[in-house]
Amino acid sequence: MILKSQVEWALHCCAILAGLPEGRYLSTKALAEFHGLPKEYLSKALQSLSQAGLVHTTLGPSGGYRLAKAPAELTFLEIVEAVEGRTRTFVCTNIRANNPCRAPGYCDETPCAVARIMWEADEAWRDKLRSVRLSDLVEILAKEIPSDLWKRSFQWVLERAG
Amino acid sequence: MILKSQVEWALHCCAILAGLPEGRYLSTKALAEFHGLPKEYLSKALQSLSQAGLVHTTLGPSGGYRLAKAPAELTFLEIVEAVEGRTRTFVCTNIRANNPCRAPGYCDETPCAVARIMWEADEAWRDKLRSVRLSDLVEILAKEIPSDLWKRSFQWVLERAG
DNA sequence: AGAAATAGGGATATTTTTTGTCCTTAATAG
């Protein structure tokens, strides 16, 4: 069970978009080039972000993406779920229904303990992701990335932002 | 990102094995029939449990599986990891290395903030699974499953245990 | 000793998911 690579891509793209000046947009092409990713496929991830309402888009030259809300209002969970979907990582196939000893029709009402426990673990994962904001990430990156690289990257992005 | 169905199978099988009297074994055939699962494929899941040292096996007629330790000493995490593997659910493909502004050779030392945060969420998931013991599950099931079904199932298993 | 049942495991096949490409359409800026 491995998350889609699109999750990593989306998080990185959001981190870049978080540094974009108010009102400017960055295109799929620029984001793909910056991260060395296949443009067409990255586009699908960005479309997911768009459908989830996390980013705003415009068309035409100078078009592209910007965040739909402030980085402090955007959580990791929102980004991850936009790309990865909201279905729980444990799905119950209801195998207890096959118990040869069961009364016919049993097992339909409540999910069993196995599923509930697995879902609690899933919730713990989501809780953690919900507790981290995009602004937290940007803060850490700003500290850790060498300032000359940080500046050059910022410059690179600005040159291509519409 | 969905866990393998073998995870559900393994958990259910362990729950059954937990109720097995000291020194007795239950075969793949019985476990597959009880849960309505393909015997050969379930066998792979049980082999994973065996390789992880969670169950003990014997060959021959009356052979099969029993738990290698007490249900109170066996956690959900051990069972899940035996089947699903121990790799983290977020894998870093190091896309920051593609940054056109980077100095050559950058990005090799430490994992970046994105990966660290995702790994923390992964740990939260594992922590939760580690906190639940197989005995906890059995306790809940004993409460929730109608006692006549519980008894019939127990009887069914005993008749087939070697 | 011989027959039957078992776990282990290798080889292979099928199905589903992930990853990726290609092309068309509608909108926008210059």
Added chain:
DNA sequence: CTATTAAGGACAAAAAATATCCCTATTTCT
């Protein structure tokens, strides 16, 4: 009017999950 963009549908390739089949060594029972 042209160039550029996001959106999205159709399709293709690769990887992973889900099986199935078969052979071997071991154990139990007769």
